[in-house]
Amino acid sequence: MNDELALISREKLPDALQVLLAEYPREGWEKDPGFDGLIRFWLDRHLMFRRLMKEMSGATDLLLDRKMAPDQFGATLSRYGGMFVNGLHEHHTIEDTYYFPKLIHKDKRISKGFDILDADHHALDEFLASFVTSANGVLQATGDRAKLQDQGGVFQTELTRLEKLLNRHLVDEEELIVPVILRYGSRELG
Template sequence: MLDTYDMRKTDMPDEMRVLLDQYPRDSWAAHPGFAEKTRHWLGAHQMFRQLAERVRLDAEACLDRDLSPETHAERLMQYGGALVGNLHGHHGWEDRSYFPELSAADPRFDAGLAVLEQDHVDLDKVLAEFTRHANRVLQLSHLDPPQAREEVAQVHSTSAVIEAFLQRHLGDEEDLAVPIILHHRLRG
């Protein structure tokens, strides 16, 4: 299933880690340059991870008949809608505003930012596929329950891809961006 999509399978280039070695993850929170905006940005990432997991677990519960199709459809609309809508807004803002700010402060990491931008493009395709299946679930849950169940299986597999994709993308993005922010005291 994962192979259907262009999910990046390679790690960030080693040279993109030069500041991370200087500002390792466990030192971030105590650094004087670790501002409220960065805390919020990391919090948004955590919310995306949790929403993707929630959507996958709900689809699992529906397929296992631990969650009724009606309840599942309601939750899918709420959590799936929040996941897709907020991710689109987040990626758009990063591409337009956040990445250019990081690049202007330290152009040594432009190759890493290009990798992350491509992740956004590739992730968009999976989000579109997920949205198509989720909409089918909502349309069919009353009209054609057996067909709706097949679509729930697709929601399950695409949400698992989104979850894995986010796992890689968000971690790499944090490892690249936060050290730049701390080093150059951005977004304070």
């Protein structure tokens, strides 16, 4: 895959992969008769990941501003961080092994988009590993406030980077997959 399509540098999906999005723009998704429970569930999962990122970012801001106690921050980060990492791994595994193989054949014009999304999942695995390392660093520093502040700053930088990349991936995934399902249905997807 060329560098301009890589998650770290991509600003949007190539126009050639947005042909179904042009027919099924985001603004009309919820009004479409094909907007069913599967699409709602899937988009809710994406919303959950965005909310977890926001919760962790907000808690880290409070920690860095010394408006949250270290033990409260540790509990918050452990809870939301675990939900985020485990949920995202599970979500991507289901997509890669079940949904993408079924959707890739629906419309040849956008099949390359699934290669991009798969590459995103692999790239995100690396960023998630870095996120976990950074989260563990801040959690291990909760007994030393000065070290905690330093590690909190490192973690906030990592979190901001991951949030940007994850959002790029989620938007592109939504704009590729929802139009496919709206056009071809979800009956065989379960």
